[in-house]
Amino acid sequence: MxxxxxxxxxxxxxxxxxxxxxxxxxxxxxxxxxxxxxxxxxESSLVVEVKEKQDSDPILLQLKVEVHQHRFEVFSQGGDNVLRY
Incomplete structure (x- = not known):
């Protein structure tokens, strides 16, 4: 001590x-x-700063809205049966 x-x-x-x-x-x-x-x-101070500011990023906020409304397609399957994101 x-x-x-x-x-x-x-x-x-x-x-x-x-x-x-x-x-x-x-x-x-x-x-x-x-x-x-x-x-x-x-946890580095950079990680802390990014976490603090993630709720003010307009692009990230829009992606969150689309995910919650199930309008965001995570994967799609092409004609060749390959999953794409």
Whole structure:
């Protein structure tokens, strides 16, 4: 366990929890609005950024709508009996 001797008494318990999360591979990151977000170390920040922005991509949103309405053909079979996507 990491030492909390340098931490103010009223923050020691919180600091212990933060160290525990760190050992579990969890990263706490502050965000611009003053909040905190949690990120798993095994997931890169690029992956996190892509996931955050995927709901604002108009092409991806249209594909999701078409899939949910079953208007999107995943595979088609050509005259040569080959599946195409």
């Amino acid at each position: 990491c030492s909390v001797a340098h931490v103010e008494e009223e923050r020691k318990e919180l600091t212990k929890y933060v160290h525990m999360l760190d050992r579990l591979g969890v990263r706490l990151m502050s965000i611009p609005d003053g909040g905190v977000t949690i990120q798993n170390w095994s």
